[in-house]
Amino acid sequence: MKKRLMKKQLLKKKVPRLRTDEQAEAFLAQDLSKLDFSQFKTARFEFERKDEQINMRVPKPLLAAVKARAKARGIPYTRFIRETLEQAVTAVK
Numbered sequence: 001m002k003k004r005l006m007k008k009q010l011l012k013k014k015v016p017r018l019r020t021d022e023q024a025e026a027f028l029a030q031d032l033s034k035l036d037f038s039q040f041k042t043a044r045f046e047f048e049r050k051d052e053q054i055n056m057r058v059p060k061p062l063l064a065a066v067k068a069r070a071k072a073r074g075i076p077y078t079r080f081i082r083e084t085l086e087q088a089v090t091a092v093k
Contacts, residue, residue: 014039041074
């Protein structure tokens with residue numbers, strides 16, 4: 001049974017790094033039924049214009065922790081801070 005599971009996992013295709021629109025279109029034109037979808041991460045797109053800026057001082061350990069959390073999620077730390085602020089002001093009281 002273990003061999004069968006390993007063999008099944010080997011049949012799953014990984015997504016190659018696509019560097020051009022043409023490469024992406026060619027990749028999407030093929031049969032993707034054997035693609036391993038577990039490799040994908042949820043992406044959040046930001047469309048709202050950011051026309052205001054803030055500047056703040058925080059303790060060095062706090063900034064290091066924020067950067068570590070952002071890195072673990074694979075996003076820039078400034079986006080992580082913005083998301084945290086958005087969650088704080090939209091949270092149900």
